[in-house]
Amino acid sequence: MRNMEKIDQLEAWLDENRYLALREELENLDEVEISEIIDELPSAKALKIFRLLKKDQAAEVFAELEPGIQGKIIHEMTDRELEVILDEMFVDDLVDMLEELPASVVTRVLEITDEHTRGTINRFLKYPKDSAGSLMTSEYTSLKKDLRVEEAIAYLRSFGHDNETLYSCYVVADDRTLEGVVTLRTLLLASDEALVESLMDSEVVSVSTDLDQEHVADLFMKYDFMTIPVVDSENHLVGIVTVDDIIDVMREEDTEDFEKMAGTLPSDKPYLKTSVWELAKNRMGWLTILMISGVLTGNILAHFEHAFISIPLLVSFIPMLTDTGGNSGSQSSTLVIRGMVLNEIKFSDGLKVLWKEFQVSLMAGAFLALITYLRLIYSYPDKPMIVFVVALSIQATVIMAKLIGALLPFAAKLLRADPAIMAAPMITTIVDAGSLFVYFYLAHLILGI
């Protein structure tokens, strides 16, 4: 809300050419606030605002912008202006940006950067998307193990300017083999004469460039790291991943899981920046598959047509029954899938989970069946057997739904598929078919139809 008002005011000042007021206002804002404002403005105005920023502020704001607007700004900048901005950016932010920009802009950026940075960028662009390699930055801090603390600190003070973080210093051999890690804290708290070697922790947890970002995030979760070193196949240090990028990864991965579990293809872009056509496309796949799998429930109902022709009342309870089944099943599958993501549930826990869900389903099912019985026997006192069939079906459906809901994520794991995508959208359809079959089969047995 406050942001909206600020944007309106800035736009008004722009229209009135009140640049002095604008410049003053911009100096009071931080880079995140300015980038949010620029992202919201139409691109012509966004460019004008950007040009009003001071040099150092401009570079910081630029790194925060959405790729679309970054591309437009690059297009408008002179080579000299662009060089200043690129110089200030860390390699990981630069690579993230280049991955999103059209080829022509990428070429221009690569032409302007110096040879060394160009080499680094090109190497980084080759790492698979969502790997530790594509996430890392090459501006890490490294030390040699034979330095004394005093020398190490002096070294950091003279040469640390370009590093993304000074907090974790990685100790490397002459061929850049990773030998250990020492935090700046440890260095500072040690005596000047101590050797880096005696302070470093040589059991470094590192990741290889091709490790999936989800697993990198798991390590950050487990060890409360600020950074993690990335090594190539020969254990040479090639970069570091920092915790701020991991926070984004975690949110991204969780968002993807939400999307998948709702039967939507995951999208990289925020909702409001995604086109209608893309939103529709991402959703139609699962909607179509699930709708067509409705053939199954249709066939079951067609098969039992004689049952509801003779007792039409049976139809009234179909949605309640299938919904209760669907809800019960997705409770179980959601908890199991989430437990797997958080590494709280392992594949070997399958039987334990199944047994737990079975007990839960007995309890919850019995409770729901009782409520159903009491509610329906009051409404239909003259049809006790039908009421009994409905209540019994509720109990059976809940048991079935919870077992299937618990089993599907494990089945997905067994097939090396993603439980979120395999198990969550399927559950309703499978449980629907099961519950309808149980319902009419029990009606057939008990009511003799």
Place this chain on the structure above:
Amino acid sequence: MRNMEKIDQLEAWLDENRYLALREELENLDEVEISEIIDELPSAKALKIFRLLKKDQAAEVFAELEPGIQGKIIHEMTDRELEVILDEMFVDDLVDMLEELPASVVTRVLEITDEHTRGTINRFLKYPKDSAGSLMTSEYTSLKKDLRVEEAIAYLRSFGHDNETLYSCYVVADDRTLEGVVTLRTLLLASDEALVESLMDSEVVSVSTDLDQEHVADLFMKYDFMTIPVVDSENHLVGIVTVDDIIDVMREEDTEDFEKMAGTLPSDKPYLKTSVWELAKNRMGWLTILMISGVLTGNILAHFEHAFISIPLLVSFIPMLTDTGGNSGSQSSTLVIRGMVLNEIKFSDGLKVLWKEFQVSLMAGAFLALITYLRLIYSYPDKPMIVFVVALSIQATVIMAKLIGALLPFAAKLLRADPAIMAAPMITTIVDAGSLFVYFYLAHLILGI
């Protein structure tokens, strides 16, 4: 998997009293690995393993353990042993632990800690759960603004041992009013003679003790912070929140959202540590409410009984129709809810979202209706009007479901309720009723029944 084997081996060694081998193996593991092993062991064995640890390792492992096992270990420890462990723990970890432990254990812990720590703990225990106050630690690093860099670094090197982080140094006045922040990096890279005041950033983003942890996490996301200062109502610095705790908060909040959206009360404990009774209890509420709301769909179906008595085929398509509606609706509500959590969708975006969903629903609905028409006209070539009714109902249902799915989260916000809990579980039931009504009403209009 590897962990399981390691645990089996350690248990075997325990049974055979091979303490030397055990001790050696434990020295090769880090504190996270050991704590994971101890958490998995039966408590008698867990205690034995814990006692085999070296003093400094024991304190680190202890901080990582589950509260249940922490309580048991405290129970077995002498006062002296406990004192050593407590001394090593940061106040935030200590408070987290005390919040989970039974009162008798808390009393014992408070008796053993020194007066100052006891005062801090008692103050921390008073902050509301899930607030910045309950999340923060009091071991922050502070400086005075009139120090020169050389003095500041010397000060940190002498007195920084007990601080959870040295990375962000907060500049405070004599009355502890927060005046600025300077990173250790900035200090190190500056010249010895510079004044802290000239280096510090005086526009510090801080939070008050009672701010909800979700909003604290949002600030970390937005600004890529490592720490954030927590102030009281008079802007006195009282603590800091560190990024490692924020990562846990984010995962926790996302997990809660998954649970709520699946119609389950959120649980603090991992799935496998939650009792069957608690799991059942957490799930029965929504299951019952949603099942009873099936009265609505039941009544609609009862109202249109004559329709499916005259055309029983109509019943076959009920589950396909309601499921397609439910799936379409939860796609929309999930995306909107997630967008709200990530601050990508604001309340003022309501109309934009609604218009977008309307267009998506036209597209997706038309596609699904077409497929339905083609599939059914092939199966039922002699019933074109019935097929037409079903296809038209699909289109209408998808539009309605997506609009309701987009609206519900905004309605929840308007009522100051949590969209995840208000909108997600309700969507199926509401859309079911709507789609059945549309279906039979169209059948009534077009087929004249």
